Amino acid sequence: MKANKRVISRREFLAATGAAGLGAMMAPALVWGGDAPRLAIPTKKYGRTGVDVPIVGLGCMFDIIDNQIILRHALDRGVTYWDTAAVYEKGGSERGIGMFLQKNPGVRKGLFIVTKGRGPDYMRTLDESLARLQMDYVDLFLCHGIGDISDVDTPEARAFAEQAKRAGKIRFFGFSTHSNMAQCLSGAAKLGWIDGILFTYNYRVMKEPDLMAAVDACHSAGIGLTAMKTQGQRLRLDTQEQADLLSPITARGFTPGQAKLKVVMENPQISVACVQMPNLKFCHENIAAALDRTSLAEADRDALERYATATSAGYCAGCRRLCEPAIGNAVPVADVLRHLMYRRNYGDDVDARSLFAEIPAETRARVAHLDYSRAEKACPRGLPIGELMREAHGLLA
Helix, strand or coil: CCCCCCCCCHHHHHHHHCCCCHHHHHCHHHCCCCCCCCCCCCEEECHHHCCEEECEEEECCCCCCCCHHHHHHHHHCCCCEEECCCCHHHHHHHHHHHHHHHHCHHHHHHCEEEEEECCCCHHHHHHHHHHHHCCCCEEEEEECCCCCHHHCCCHHHHHHHHHHHHCCCEEEEEEEECCCHHHHHHHHHHHCCCCEEEEECCCCCCCCHHHHHHHHHHHHCCCEEEEECCCCCCCCCCCHHHHHHHHHHHHCCCCHHHHHHHHHHCCCCCCEEEEECCCHHHHHHHHHHHHCCCCCCHHHHHHHHHHHHHCCCCCCCCCHHHHHHHCCCCCCHHHHHHHHHHHHHCCCHHHHHHHHHCCCHHHHHHCCCCCCHHHHHHCCCCCCHHHHHHHHHHHHC
16 A cells, blocks of 8 residues: 655654554554655764764664564664664674674664673674674774773773774774763763763753763763663652653653653753664654654653652662662672663563673672661662662572
8 A cells, every 4th residue: 555645743743652552653644664754863963973873772682683673663764873782682682783784784884883892801892792793893882881980991991992993893982881970971071082971861860960060071072972771760660649740741742751762862962862672662652752853841841850859769870889888889789770670671581680690699699688778878869779689689680
């Protein structure tokens, strides 16, 4: 059947992907493809690299091997920033991207591929990733999950970045961080050789003064900034009263998830908002948010702020510098809670267990038995850390 070319209104567009249900997106009048008109996802410059990247990126922390259609769907709609890592799906994420590119060799030049690995033998890690990806180079290689700028500010890391660039194996170098984000970003801004950073950034933390200052510093230094964990997922379910705080957003036709994504994308200092899209439902919802050119209203932002305040307990902001010293750094609290979040909120049991297993066995054995009362007192969000850590051990060990 020939695609219907009628121009749809913003309300129709958002209704198809928002409050009216994402299933409506598959109606013939709204399907992309064939000779139907297609909107272009806006782009931004990625720091001083000069490269244009889409404002929304595809997070590939899911089974790419068995979900090749997601890559095609994202590519066809202009989502050309793909983020993976050596540890995702025990290497399966990278292998899945490699499979796709072998079948579609002509699309590589139009993609911005990011992968992540850990030192100290960065070159071996990179070569293993390139073999799984079946490509000669990646656009951005990130040191995975640092907690302090000293983790990457080493002669070895800098020498690797320079050598890998000369060899044509990477175009740019940087790091990712889930914890102590402000300190890591502030440190990076002073180094002069970090090209890009992937960091936790969402409506819950974006107005914290130290993080705002760090983002300003990195932007001024020309570092490309990619936001992750944009949904600010909690480790506790909302009450109906808490959920109702987002009703002004849904009344306008956005889903809560779209509003949370848009508030990040609308920050001119953030080049890309990278979100996991493990199925077509999330692809439609996130792409629709990127395509819609209407800015959030002040009422939408106010609703997000009220919701963030009301639901702050239950969200781990990764400020490990507070909780972990309180228990003598006996266990990596922030990492364990992040792994629990992957298991509970993303339904990603494979990566959650795999990442948890990377913690040394002696340390893992302590997770369920420590007294976390001092860590709980140090937590500015009042998380029931002991309860959550024991739950994480039970689910992931």
